[in-house]
Amino acid sequence: MAILEVKDIKKSFGKTEVLKGVSFSLNEGEVLSIIGSSGSGKTTLLRCINFLETADSGKITVDGDVIFDGEDHSKKKAKETREKQLKIGLVFQQFNLFPQYNVLDNVTLAVKLKAKERPDYKQNKKQILAEIEEKALKLLSDMGLSDKIRSYPCELSGGQQQRVSIARAMALEPKILFFDEPTSALDPELTGEILKVIRELAKSNMTMVIVTHEMNFAKEVSDYIVFMDDGVIAEEGKAQEIISNPKTERLQAFLSKISD
Amino acid sequence: MFWNVTQSLMEGFGKTLEIFALTLLFALPLGLVIAFGSMSKWKPLKLVSKGLVWVIRGTPLMLQLIVIFYGPGLIGSWASQLESTNPLIQWLATWECFDRFTAVIVSFVINYACYFSEIYRGGIESIPKGQYEAGQVLGMTKSQTFFKVVLLQVIKRIIPPMSNEIITLVKDTSLARTISVYEVIWNSEIFIRTDGLLWPLFYTGLFYLIFNGLLTVVFGRIEKKLSYFKA
Structure with a gap:
């Protein structure tokens, strides 16, 4: 059963229709990459799923739980939204x-x-905090940052900062992890270390959705690739196939532009 | 003589410090309220806050002092002359002048709260949207994001303009004499008039210099304390 189901998401900013009805689904443990040129709507799609924008219509289900429904106009409690937010x-x-x-x-x-909201927080405060810390240390050591735990972000390279931010997202144990062009703000020699981390996560069966410009990486790490163009999914399919054997003209044009 | 002058100036500077401390005490939080008002999405509140800031920043503090000192009393006597049964007019008729010191504090608090509010607003709006978004996707509430993430970054950014404004406040306290609240300069001027002495004025300047020097050191310390991170 699909862990993520996105149905017919539409979003306009003023008169500009950025998403014209986007649907896809993803199974647990799979990795999906979203590619496409800037302005194709891929970042907006990601932001709609993550509640940073509110879609105009459509439906999003995570792990069988509807986290967004454009038909449902009842006022949501902030707390409810936060709970849903934490799934991703x-x-x-x-x-x-x-x-x-x-x-x-x-x-x-x-x-x-978040732990402060637990009913047993006051009684087991010390233990809870110790557990949280221990888990964070484990995550940071997985990211190769054990020697940096007391450093401040301004003392870290871009690649290290991005690894911290991945650990920060993982600490909340999301069902699905989304990446918004995780290497675009990095120098080319630093992208490798981020890609390595994502590769490791994929091996550990983390469900991930990655918006990226790194075609080769997308091809290697993802199970599926979605190609977005002008607010719609223009082509989708198995990663190897879609990159090596694009069917639509638009994807062919996009891929040849990128490889130039 | 020197001892006499010192004593008189100390007394005057006591008043100066009192105005300074009370103004800060009330204007710092009130400024935050006005700042949130002028950033509000609710138009009427935004308009009122912006209008207040415009009027207060656009007119001299000396004028505001005089209006706030004489205004309420004048309104009171005007309203009682009307002998109206309208409850609003009757209520206005009970208005009296503030005592001089209260009038000074009220004017200074309003004036400085408006200046502070603009500094706060600038600081809050300069924090990148990504900080709020990060708080949100990590499941933090809006107030958690503000107090745990944004606030310290805002404080770091506003320390330099705030120290500027606060040092100006020390010097502005001398305006209190407009409505006969006697502070340090008034006291030193007496020596010119009665004894023909000029040096007490320079001595007064020394009081300001030393106090502002202290403030500069304090703000420098805070800045240094917050220099461990870049925001």
Whole structure:
């Protein structure tokens, strides 16, 4: 059964229709890459799924739970939305780390705030916080950042910052992790370390949706690729196939432009 | 003589410090309220806040002092002359002048709150949207994001303009004499008039210099303390 189901998402900004009805689905443990030129709507699609924009219509289901329904106009409680938000994680293009916190605190801040809502928080405070910290340390060591836990974001390279932000998103144990062009703000020599981390995550069966410009990487790491053009999915299919053997003219044109 | 002058100036500077401290105490939080007002999505509130800031920043503090000192009393006597039964007019008829010191504090608080509010607004609006978005996707509430993530970054950014404004406040307290609240300059001027002495004025300047020097050191410390991160 699909863990993510996106149905007929539409979104306009003023008179510009950015998403003209986008549908796709993804099974647990699979990796989907979204490719397409700038302005094709891929980032808007990601932002709609992550509640950073509200879609005009459509339906989004995560793990059998409807997290967005354009037909449902009842007022949502902020808390409910937050709960749903936590099912999915997002890694930003610009990292958006919190500059005044060190690496470890960046990773644990949201988790600790969330833990305060637990009914047993007061009784087991010490234990809960220790567990959170331990888990964060494990994540950071997976990211190869064990020696940086007390550093501040301004002391890290772009690649290190992006790895911290991946650990921060993972700390909340999302069902699906989204990446918004995770390497676009990085120097070419630093993209490799991020791609390596994502590759590792894919191996551990993390369900991921990646908006990317790295065609070769998309082909290698993803199970499926969706090609967006002008607010619609112009072509989709198995990763190897779609890159090696594009069927639509638009995708052929896009791929040849990229390889230039 | 020196001892006499010192004593008199200390007394005057006590008043100066009192105005300074009370103004900060009330204007710092009130400024935040006005800042949120002028950033509000609710048009009427935004308009009122922006209008207030426009009037207060657009007119001299000296004028505001005089209006706030004499205004309420004049309105009161005008309203009581009307002998109306309208409850609003009757209520206005009960208005009296503030005492001088209260009038000074009220004017200074309103004036400085407006200046602070613009500094706050600038600071808050300069924080990249990504910080709020990161808070949101991490499941934090809006207030958690503001207090745990945004606030310290705002404070770091507004320290330099705030220290500027606060040092100006120290010097602006001398305007209190407009409505006969006697502060340090008034006291030193007495020595010119009665004893023909000029040096107490320079001595007064020293009081300001030392106090502002202290403030500069304090703000420098805060800046240094917040220099461990870049925002």
